[in-house]
Amino acid sequence: MQFRKVDSGSTLCLWALLCAGIAFWVQPAAGQATLVIRGAKVYPISGPPIEHGVLLAVNGKIVAVGEEGKVKIPRGATVEDATGKVVMPGIVDSHSHIGIIANPLAEDSGDANESTGPIEPGLRALDAIDPADPNIRMATAGGITTANIMPGSGNVMGGQTAYVKLRGNTIEQMLIPGSIGGMKMANGENPKHYGAKDKAPMTRMEEAALARGIYEKATQYKAKWEAYNKAVAAGDKTAKQPDRDLDLEPVVEVLEGKRVVHNHTHRADDIMTAIRLSEEFHYRLVVQHGTESCYVADELAKRHIPVSFTMVDSLGGKFETMNLDLGCPGTLEKAGVKVALNTDDPITSSRLIIREAALAVRGGMSEEAALKGLTIYPAEMLDLGDRIGTLEPGKDADFVVLSGPPFSVYTHVLETWIEGQKVFDRSNPQDLRYATGGFAVGDRFPASPRGGN
């Protein structure tokens, strides 16, 4: 990609901008970074595609998106010509295990499943994420800028998920400020593995019972604290503070609606069980995987429950994925369900997330819904819809530059940007390896630091 600095400001340009009454970004203050991407077909997602679009970002935030000629380019801006290319919002992977199941997958590199559970709400994905995992850079090579990194599906309640931007050398740099993440739950086949150890659960019945048990406990814990706080507020000096319970605190956050439940669930009856529990305890639910979700599309639609769908090449590998169907996301779309397409990395390499959506299009989903399924819908599933997921003024300058139409196999991700910083550039031979794989990118040592925020 060609970079060029607009080094001399045109008074005419400045005048026009002042007239437009949007002069505040015309002359950025010292240290402000003004970035312009021009010439590309821009998919803002919040509106129809713009054939010759301009994206303007200052200090990592989008300031303007519009047609060439309608967005004024301020002096001193770094201008990138993307003529003939395609720009879309940074992709949001609503179901990922990068960093927590590291590449290469070896016995000691998997930290997703604490198989001593099965109820582990106190676990935090953030305590096990390795920012140096090559999979994270491979995800940026696939256009992913934000991910929901989750514990695995081996436990009924697997732990707290982390909503992260794919940059930085520490988990603290990766975490999105103000975001506490979600809660991972699982039902169906996977948690039943405890049965082989003569432990519960070994049936779906017990999975549900265990889930109901922890919510019941958290409900009582919440009530206890509320009573205590009420007494203190009323001036009761004799009130004794209840013991703090690190397991129950995040479950209370679920009950309070602060934390959404990401429920691994494939079979239609398992999905209905997940819904049943969410209604009993009044918590917010995202159906994760949802292999048979199209069988209960109407049930999901009428409750406005979204599906984070996992698309894979073929059915099977386990019973609950035997009915995998490329047509499922399209069926959900027609029923009015919001669908995201995820990788479940390492199930599918993060580099191929656009392909997952393309396969949904192959199965009958509209391109528009598939694009939303990579951007704004997963952003909303992570309660980040006001911050990312579209190219609109005020949102983070997270975007992807593609070589051609988004859903063609021949299209490559050329660049990935997070908050105005380029984190992947296919024209850089080092970066290219993270797109294609090979040449020891699986080895963490050649992975050079990406730079923090």
Add this chain to the structure above:
Amino acid sequence: MRTLRWFTLLICVASATTLPAQNIAVLADHLYTMADGTQGGPGMVLIRDGRIEAVRTGPHQQAPEGYTSLKAAFVTPGLIDADTTAGISGAYNVPADQDQDEATDPNTADVRTLDSFNPSERLLKVLNQYGVTTVQSAPGPRNPIAGRAGIFKTAGTGAGPATVEQLALRQESAMVFNLGDTPKATYGKKEKAPSTRMKTAEIIRHALADAKAYEEKWDKWKKDGTDFSKQPSHDMKLEALVPVVDGKLPAIFNAYRADDIDTAIRIGNEFHLHYVLASVTEGYLIADAIRRAGVPCLAGPVMQRFESLQTANATFENAAILKRAGIPIALMTGYESYVPKNRILLFEAGIAAANGLGMEEALRTVTAGAAKILGIEDRVGSLAPGRDADVALFDGDPLEYTSHVLAVLVSGQVSYQRR
């Protein structure tokens, strides 16, 4: 191109108990015969009695009288998956349907895919729906000497389930050898040999040397043996390896890491085997050595998970780099231990095409190129008179994500039709 829709298919497959032979004309806007000549122009393939009768290229083709006509934007030969466990490693992935690895003995040269192959396996239907009409179905990755592969069609020509004999192009097509992480992980865990790559190589070399000695012993006895008390005893494993050391039965060496590929070449050359390399994850790192050895490669699926250290170095560009080095290549989907239970050859070809191989070359690796390496080019892999009428019809570029397979023919019978 995608607007050119599929004409109504007039063939009734559902209710017939035996399917009548049909004369079919397949008309294409873009015909890829993968036989000699330029590819991708308009044309027509005529099918009679399950075989290709004639191929006509050029615009404005008309189906002759008495032929049912099928029309599609793109038409290719049925695809060939050069090495997969489909047919013996079932979709449910439970002990009941997993028959790919007899992991009780590192040498199971005596076993055959033929004796486990389930023609009703659902994954075969899935592969068929993605245009795959022929598979070399091979034992799995766990034994150093894993047994014999076979080459089978993915669908029969009758209305009911076919027998494995009916599907077979080659009941025994190759002997499978496995190097690298998997055999030593399988047996090392049980405190049995092999627990190192050294031992895996030794087990294979030992068996091949024994097979040679066995053959000589029998030849000698057959020549002048009248003393039946001295007749050599039969050994099923060694007997199975005799055609391998004679170069009559090809050997497939599954090797992932570059040094394992090199080990395969070393053993193959030492015993003068007729062999191919399979999986070859790091083949791109030693393409020169492979070319010098003159060995074809069955390149493994690059969208596969990085499930072990030996596949951590996989690159989407492997096929392109091997091809550029002048190595004959085919693509394979191999073995999957979890979700998805089988990779799809058509999708793998798409990734290869988009990462340096190009559409036509990628198509060749899964049709004519694969047929040549497997030695079945007189039957399948190209659309030419006399070949089996195995044909795939598409509504767009076959390798595009958003194209659809409209129909698949196996020996002139419609095995799949898009609803």
